[in-house]
Amino acid sequence: MVERGWGRIINVSSVNARLGRPGLTAYSTAKAGILGLTPSLARELGPHGITVNTVLPGAIQVDAENALPTHPRARPEDQIARQCVPRRGQPEDVAAAIAFLANPSASFITAQSVSIDGGWMPH
Template identity: 50%
Template structure:
Protein backbone atom coordinates (compact mmCIF):
# COMPACT_ATOMS: atom_id res chain seq x y z
CA UNK A 1 0.00 0.00 0.00
CA UNK A 2 1.43 3.38 -1.01
CA UNK A 3 2.19 6.00 1.62
CA UNK A 4 -0.43 8.79 1.83
CA UNK A 5 0.76 11.89 0.02
CA UNK A 6 0.39 14.17 3.06
CA UNK A 7 1.46 11.75 5.77
CA UNK A 8 2.90 13.48 8.87
CA UNK A 9 1.88 16.92 7.58
CA UNK A 10 -0.10 19.45 9.62
CA UNK A 11 -2.52 21.69 7.74
CA UNK A 12 -4.75 24.61 8.64
CA UNK A 13 -7.70 25.20 6.33
CA UNK A 14 -9.65 28.39 6.95
CA UNK A 15 -13.32 28.62 6.12
CA UNK A 16 -13.43 24.85 6.52
CA UNK A 17 -16.81 24.48 8.19
CA UNK A 18 -18.50 23.94 4.81
CA UNK A 19 -18.06 24.18 1.04
CA UNK A 20 -14.63 24.06 -0.56
CA UNK A 21 -12.84 24.35 2.78
CA UNK A 22 -14.64 21.33 4.21
CA UNK A 23 -13.90 19.30 1.06
CA UNK A 24 -10.21 20.22 1.30
CA UNK A 25 -10.10 19.27 4.99
CA UNK A 26 -11.59 15.86 4.15
CA UNK A 27 -9.20 15.34 1.24
CA UNK A 28 -6.19 16.27 3.37
CA UNK A 29 -7.24 13.91 6.16
CA UNK A 30 -7.72 11.12 3.62
CA UNK A 31 -4.13 11.70 2.47
CA UNK A 32 -2.75 11.40 6.00
CA UNK A 33 -2.56 15.03 7.15
CA UNK A 34 -3.51 16.30 10.58
CA UNK A 35 -6.05 19.05 9.94
CA UNK A 36 -7.06 22.19 11.80
CA UNK A 37 -10.60 22.94 10.65
CA UNK A 38 -10.74 26.71 11.07
CA UNK A 39 -13.97 28.67 11.11
CA UNK A 40 -15.61 31.91 12.17
CA UNK A 41 -16.18 32.26 15.92
CA UNK A 42 -19.96 32.12 15.57
CA UNK A 43 -22.21 29.30 16.86
CA UNK A 44 -23.28 27.89 13.48
CA UNK A 45 -19.79 27.64 11.86
CA UNK A 46 -18.34 26.29 15.12
CA UNK A 47 -21.03 23.59 15.24
CA UNK A 48 -20.37 22.71 11.58
CA UNK A 49 -16.60 22.58 12.12
CA UNK A 50 -17.08 20.41 15.20
CA UNK A 51 -19.15 17.94 13.17
CA UNK A 52 -16.47 17.78 10.47
CA UNK A 53 -13.78 17.15 13.09
CA UNK A 54 -15.89 14.34 14.55
CA UNK A 55 -16.21 12.86 11.07
CA UNK A 56 -12.46 13.06 10.44
CA UNK A 57 -11.39 11.71 13.81
CA UNK A 58 -14.01 8.96 13.51
CA UNK A 59 -12.19 7.89 10.36
CA UNK A 60 -8.86 7.75 12.17
CA UNK A 61 -7.48 11.20 11.31
CA UNK A 62 -6.09 13.78 13.71
CA UNK A 63 -8.17 16.95 13.55
CA UNK A 64 -9.22 19.89 15.69
CA UNK A 65 -11.68 22.74 15.27
CA UNK A 66 -10.25 26.25 15.59
CA UNK A 67 -12.54 29.26 15.84
CA UNK A 68 -10.76 32.44 14.82
CA UNK A 69 -11.69 35.90 13.58
CA UNK A 70 -9.41 36.54 10.61
CA UNK A 71 -10.05 40.27 10.90
CA UNK A 72 -8.29 40.18 14.29
CA UNK A 73 -4.48 39.86 14.06
CA UNK A 74 -4.19 38.67 17.67
CA UNK A 75 -6.77 35.92 17.05
CA UNK A 76 -4.74 34.67 14.09
CA UNK A 77 -1.62 34.44 16.21
CA UNK A 78 -3.51 32.58 18.94
CA UNK A 79 -4.92 30.07 16.46
CA UNK A 80 -1.45 29.20 15.17
CA UNK A 81 -0.21 28.65 18.74
CA UNK A 82 -3.24 26.44 19.44
CA UNK A 83 -2.62 24.33 16.34
CA UNK A 84 1.07 24.00 17.09
CA UNK A 85 0.33 22.90 20.65
CA UNK A 86 -2.30 20.32 19.68
CA UNK A 87 -1.16 19.00 16.30
CA UNK A 88 2.46 20.11 15.88
CA UNK A 89 4.28 22.54 13.58
CA UNK A 90 2.30 23.69 10.55
CA UNK A 91 3.34 22.53 7.06
CA UNK A 92 0.36 23.64 4.98
CA UNK A 93 -1.68 26.86 5.10
CA UNK A 94 -4.87 27.10 3.05
CA UNK A 95 -6.35 30.61 3.00
CA UNK A 96 -9.88 29.76 1.92
CA UNK A 97 -12.09 31.83 4.24
CA UNK A 98 -13.75 34.84 2.70
CA UNK A 99 -16.18 37.58 3.55
CA UNK A 100 -18.43 38.01 0.52
CA UNK A 101 -21.17 40.59 1.06
CA UNK A 102 -23.23 41.86 -1.84
CA UNK A 103 -24.20 45.51 -2.08
CA UNK A 104 -24.29 48.41 -4.51
CA UNK A 105 -20.75 49.80 -4.66
CA UNK A 106 -21.99 53.30 -3.85
CA UNK A 107 -23.76 52.07 -0.72
CA UNK A 108 -20.83 50.07 0.65
CA UNK A 109 -19.50 51.70 3.80
CA UNK A 110 -15.81 52.12 4.57
CA UNK A 111 -16.25 49.74 7.50
CA UNK A 112 -17.79 47.06 5.25
CA UNK A 113 -15.05 47.51 2.65
CA UNK A 114 -12.30 47.28 5.26
CA UNK A 115 -13.81 44.14 6.81
CA UNK A 116 -13.71 42.31 3.47
CA UNK A 117 -10.12 43.32 2.81
CA UNK A 118 -9.07 42.46 6.37
CA UNK A 119 -10.56 38.96 6.26
CA UNK A 120 -9.81 38.02 2.66
CA UNK A 121 -6.43 39.64 2.01
CA UNK A 122 -4.83 40.86 5.21
CA UNK A 123 -5.87 37.68 7.01
CA UNK A 124 -4.09 35.54 4.41
CA UNK A 125 -0.90 37.54 4.84
CA UNK A 126 -1.06 37.46 8.63
CA UNK A 127 -1.76 33.73 8.78
CA UNK A 128 1.20 32.98 6.51
CA UNK A 129 3.34 35.27 8.66
CA UNK A 130 2.21 33.64 11.90
CA UNK A 131 2.93 30.17 10.51
CA UNK A 132 6.26 31.17 8.96
CA UNK A 133 8.46 29.92 11.83
CA UNK A 134 7.02 26.45 11.20
CA UNK A 135 6.89 26.68 7.41
CA UNK A 136 10.53 27.61 6.99
CA UNK A 137 11.57 24.45 8.87
CA UNK A 138 9.21 22.14 7.01
CA UNK A 139 10.48 19.83 4.29
CA UNK A 140 7.29 20.31 2.27
CA UNK A 141 5.86 23.72 3.15
CA UNK A 142 3.01 25.11 1.11
CA UNK A 143 0.73 28.15 1.28
CA UNK A 144 -2.36 27.96 -0.91
CA UNK A 145 -4.59 31.00 -1.39
CA UNK A 146 -8.08 30.86 -2.82
CA UNK A 147 -8.99 33.53 -5.32
CA UNK A 148 -12.01 33.57 -7.67
CA UNK A 149 -12.80 33.28 -11.36
CA UNK A 150 -14.56 36.62 -10.96
CA UNK A 151 -11.14 38.26 -10.98
CA UNK A 152 -10.89 37.22 -14.64
CA UNK A 153 -14.52 37.66 -15.64
CA UNK A 154 -15.40 40.82 -13.70
CA UNK A 155 -18.11 38.92 -11.89
CA UNK A 156 -21.46 40.56 -11.45
CA UNK A 157 -22.58 43.90 -9.99
CA UNK A 158 -22.61 44.08 -6.22
CA UNK A 159 -19.34 42.25 -5.56
CA UNK A 160 -16.80 45.06 -5.88
CA UNK A 161 -15.14 44.67 -2.48
CA UNK A 162 -15.01 40.87 -2.79
CA UNK A 163 -13.54 40.84 -6.31
CA UNK A 164 -10.99 43.48 -5.34
CA UNK A 165 -9.85 41.35 -2.40
CA UNK A 166 -9.59 38.25 -4.58
CA UNK A 167 -7.54 40.13 -7.18
CA UNK A 168 -5.24 41.28 -4.39
CA UNK A 169 -4.73 37.64 -3.41
CA UNK A 170 -3.29 36.93 -6.87
CA UNK A 171 -0.68 39.64 -6.29
CA UNK A 172 -0.08 38.40 -2.76
CA UNK A 173 0.49 34.89 -4.06
CA UNK A 174 3.08 35.93 -6.61
CA UNK A 175 4.90 38.35 -4.32
CA UNK A 176 4.90 35.99 -1.35
CA UNK A 177 6.26 33.19 -3.54
CA UNK A 178 9.29 35.42 -4.19
CA UNK A 179 9.63 36.27 -0.51
CA UNK A 180 9.44 32.67 0.72
CA UNK A 181 11.19 30.91 -2.16
CA UNK A 182 14.65 31.10 -0.52
CA UNK A 183 13.16 29.25 2.48
CA UNK A 184 11.79 26.47 0.29
CA UNK A 185 8.20 27.49 0.96
CA UNK A 186 5.89 27.32 -2.05
CA UNK A 187 2.99 29.75 -2.49
CA UNK A 188 0.25 29.14 -5.04
CA UNK A 189 -3.40 30.00 -5.57
CA UNK A 190 -6.46 28.12 -6.73
CA UNK A 191 -9.03 30.02 -8.78
CA UNK A 192 -12.35 28.16 -8.55
CA UNK A 193 -15.13 28.80 -11.00
CA UNK A 194 -18.84 28.53 -10.28
CA UNK A 195 -18.86 25.83 -7.60
CA UNK A 196 -22.17 24.61 -6.21
CA UNK A 197 -21.73 24.91 -2.43
CA UNK A 198 -24.03 25.51 0.53
CA UNK A 199 -23.48 29.26 0.09
CA UNK A 200 -24.81 29.16 -3.47
CA UNK A 201 -27.73 26.94 -2.48
CA UNK A 202 -28.72 29.48 0.17
CA UNK A 203 -28.44 32.49 -2.13
CA UNK A 204 -29.51 30.90 -5.44
CA UNK A 205 -31.82 27.97 -4.69
CA UNK A 206 -32.99 27.60 -8.32
CA UNK A 207 -30.34 25.06 -9.40
CA UNK A 208 -31.77 24.70 -12.92
CA UNK A 209 -31.50 28.40 -13.72
CA UNK A 210 -27.95 28.56 -12.38
CA UNK A 211 -27.00 25.39 -14.27
CA UNK A 212 -28.06 26.85 -17.61
CA UNK A 213 -26.33 30.17 -16.98
CA UNK A 214 -23.07 28.61 -15.78
CA UNK A 215 -22.68 25.80 -18.29
CA UNK A 216 -23.24 28.20 -21.18
CA UNK A 217 -19.93 29.83 -20.18
CA UNK A 218 -17.93 26.66 -19.45
CA UNK A 219 -16.27 24.13 -21.73
CA UNK A 220 -17.59 21.30 -19.54
CA UNK A 221 -21.33 20.86 -19.61
CA UNK A 222 -21.89 20.21 -15.89
CA UNK A 223 -21.74 21.96 -12.56
CA UNK A 224 -18.63 21.95 -10.43
CA UNK A 225 -18.77 20.83 -6.81
CA UNK A 226 -16.40 21.29 -3.88
CA UNK A 227 -15.02 17.78 -4.37
CA UNK A 228 -14.00 18.71 -7.92
CA UNK A 229 -11.69 21.38 -6.50
CA UNK A 230 -10.19 19.50 -3.55
CA UNK A 231 -7.78 17.37 -5.61
CA UNK A 232 -5.95 20.48 -6.80
CA UNK A 233 -5.33 21.47 -3.18
CA UNK A 234 -3.93 18.01 -2.45
CA UNK A 235 -1.62 18.26 -5.44
CA UNK A 236 -0.37 21.74 -4.50
CA UNK A 237 0.31 20.60 -0.92
CA UNK A 238 2.08 17.40 -1.92
CA UNK A 239 5.66 16.73 -3.01
CA UNK A 240 4.31 16.17 -6.53
CA UNK A 241 4.21 19.97 -6.95
CA UNK A 242 7.61 20.60 -5.36
CA UNK A 243 8.80 22.80 -8.26
CA UNK A 244 5.58 24.82 -8.62
CA UNK A 245 5.28 28.21 -6.93
CA UNK A 246 3.80 31.62 -7.67
CA UNK A 247 1.10 30.09 -9.85
CA UNK A 248 -2.66 30.50 -10.12
CA UNK A 249 -4.47 27.32 -11.15
CA UNK A 250 -7.98 27.68 -12.55
CA UNK A 251 -10.46 24.96 -11.62
CA UNK A 252 -13.46 26.31 -13.46
CA UNK A 253 -14.66 23.78 -16.01
CA UNK A 254 -13.00 25.75 -18.80
CA UNK A 255 -14.69 29.08 -18.13
CA UNK A 256 -11.73 31.45 -18.34
CA UNK A 257 -10.03 31.67 -21.77
CA UNK A 258 -12.64 29.35 -23.28
Protein backbone atom coordinates in the same frame (compact mmCIF):
# COMPACT_ATOMS: atom_id res chain seq x y z
CA MET B 1 7.78 26.41 7.57
CA VAL B 2 10.92 28.51 7.24
CA GLU B 3 12.55 26.63 10.14
CA ARG B 4 11.69 23.27 8.55
CA GLY B 5 12.78 24.40 5.08
CA TRP B 6 9.58 23.12 3.53
CA GLY B 7 6.00 24.18 3.17
CA ARG B 8 3.02 24.71 0.94
CA ILE B 9 0.76 27.75 0.97
CA ILE B 10 -2.35 27.44 -1.17
CA ASN B 11 -4.55 30.50 -1.33
CA VAL B 12 -8.16 30.35 -2.44
CA SER B 13 -9.33 33.18 -4.66
CA SER B 14 -12.09 33.13 -7.29
CA VAL B 15 -12.45 33.50 -11.04
CA ASN B 16 -14.26 36.71 -10.14
CA ALA B 17 -10.82 38.15 -9.30
CA ARG B 18 -10.15 38.19 -13.05
CA LEU B 19 -13.66 38.59 -14.45
CA GLY B 20 -15.43 40.75 -11.90
CA ARG B 21 -19.17 40.62 -11.44
CA PRO B 22 -21.79 43.31 -11.02
CA GLY B 23 -22.95 43.52 -7.43
CA LEU B 24 -19.86 41.75 -6.11
CA THR B 25 -17.29 44.52 -6.46
CA ALA B 26 -15.88 44.25 -2.93
CA TYR B 27 -15.67 40.45 -3.18
CA SER B 28 -13.95 40.54 -6.58
CA THR B 29 -11.52 43.20 -5.36
CA ALA B 30 -10.58 41.20 -2.27
CA LYS B 31 -10.05 38.05 -4.32
CA ALA B 32 -7.90 40.00 -6.82
CA GLY B 33 -5.62 41.04 -3.98
CA ILE B 34 -4.74 37.39 -3.46
CA LEU B 35 -3.42 37.29 -7.04
CA GLY B 36 -0.83 39.92 -6.08
CA LEU B 37 -0.05 38.30 -2.75
CA THR B 38 0.75 34.90 -4.26
CA PRO B 39 3.81 35.74 -6.42
CA SER B 40 5.12 38.16 -3.80
CA LEU B 41 5.09 35.49 -1.11
CA ALA B 42 6.45 32.92 -3.55
CA ARG B 43 9.51 35.13 -4.15
CA GLU B 44 10.00 35.72 -0.43
CA LEU B 45 9.52 32.13 0.68
CA GLY B 46 10.83 30.12 -2.28
CA PRO B 47 14.43 30.21 -1.02
CA HIS B 48 13.15 28.46 2.13
CA GLY B 49 11.56 25.56 0.21
CA ILE B 50 8.06 26.97 0.50
CA THR B 51 5.78 27.18 -2.52
CA VAL B 52 2.85 29.57 -2.77
CA ASN B 53 0.01 29.08 -5.24
CA THR B 54 -3.61 30.08 -5.65
CA VAL B 55 -6.65 28.20 -6.86
CA LEU B 56 -9.48 30.17 -8.46
CA PRO B 57 -12.73 28.22 -8.23
CA GLY B 58 -15.46 29.02 -10.72
CA ALA B 59 -19.10 28.08 -10.24
CA ILE B 60 -18.83 25.37 -7.61
CA GLN B 61 -22.06 23.85 -6.39
CA VAL B 62 -22.22 24.54 -2.65
CA ASP B 63 -25.08 25.20 -0.24
CA ALA B 64 -23.70 28.66 0.62
CA GLU B 65 -24.59 29.96 -2.85
CA ASN B 66 -28.26 29.80 -1.87
CA ALA B 67 -27.61 32.68 0.56
CA LEU B 68 -26.44 34.99 -2.26
CA PRO B 69 -28.86 37.58 -3.60
CA THR B 70 -30.35 36.42 -6.88
CA HIS B 71 -29.24 39.57 -8.74
CA PRO B 72 -25.47 38.93 -8.94
CA ARG B 73 -25.89 35.17 -9.11
CA ALA B 74 -25.85 33.48 -12.52
CA ARG B 75 -28.39 30.78 -13.22
CA PRO B 76 -26.60 27.40 -13.17
CA GLU B 77 -27.73 26.52 -16.71
CA ASP B 78 -26.39 29.85 -18.04
CA GLN B 79 -23.08 29.24 -16.29
CA ILE B 80 -22.75 25.71 -17.66
CA ALA B 81 -23.43 26.98 -21.19
CA ARG B 82 -20.32 29.21 -20.93
CA GLN B 83 -17.99 26.42 -19.81
CA CYS B 84 -16.00 23.88 -21.81
CA VAL B 85 -17.00 21.11 -19.37
CA PRO B 86 -20.82 21.07 -19.25
CA ARG B 87 -21.47 20.38 -15.57
CA ARG B 88 -21.46 22.15 -12.22
CA GLY B 89 -18.17 22.15 -10.40
CA GLN B 90 -18.06 20.19 -7.16
CA PRO B 91 -16.10 20.89 -3.98
CA GLU B 92 -14.10 17.75 -4.72
CA ASP B 93 -12.79 19.36 -7.93
CA VAL B 94 -11.25 22.19 -5.92
CA ALA B 95 -10.02 19.84 -3.20
CA ALA B 96 -8.19 17.69 -5.77
CA ALA B 97 -6.28 20.70 -7.12
CA ILE B 98 -5.36 21.80 -3.60
CA ALA B 99 -4.22 18.28 -2.69
CA PHE B 100 -2.02 18.18 -5.79
CA LEU B 101 -0.40 21.53 -5.02
CA ALA B 102 0.17 20.46 -1.40
CA ASN B 103 1.98 17.31 -2.46
CA PRO B 104 5.78 17.13 -2.30
CA SER B 105 5.78 16.25 -6.02
CA ALA B 106 4.57 19.81 -6.76
CA SER B 107 7.79 21.29 -5.38
CA PHE B 108 8.65 23.17 -8.60
CA ILE B 109 5.21 24.75 -8.99
CA THR B 110 5.02 28.15 -7.31
CA ALA B 111 3.62 31.64 -7.92
CA GLN B 112 0.85 30.13 -10.04
CA SER B 113 -2.88 30.76 -10.17
CA VAL B 114 -4.92 27.78 -11.31
CA SER B 115 -8.52 28.21 -12.45
CA ILE B 116 -10.82 25.37 -11.41
CA ASP B 117 -13.76 26.44 -13.52
CA GLY B 118 -14.57 23.85 -16.18
CA GLY B 119 -13.13 26.13 -18.85
CA TRP B 120 -15.22 29.20 -18.03
CA MET B 121 -12.33 31.67 -18.32
CA PRO B 122 -11.78 31.21 -22.09
CA HIS B 123 -15.40 32.19 -22.74
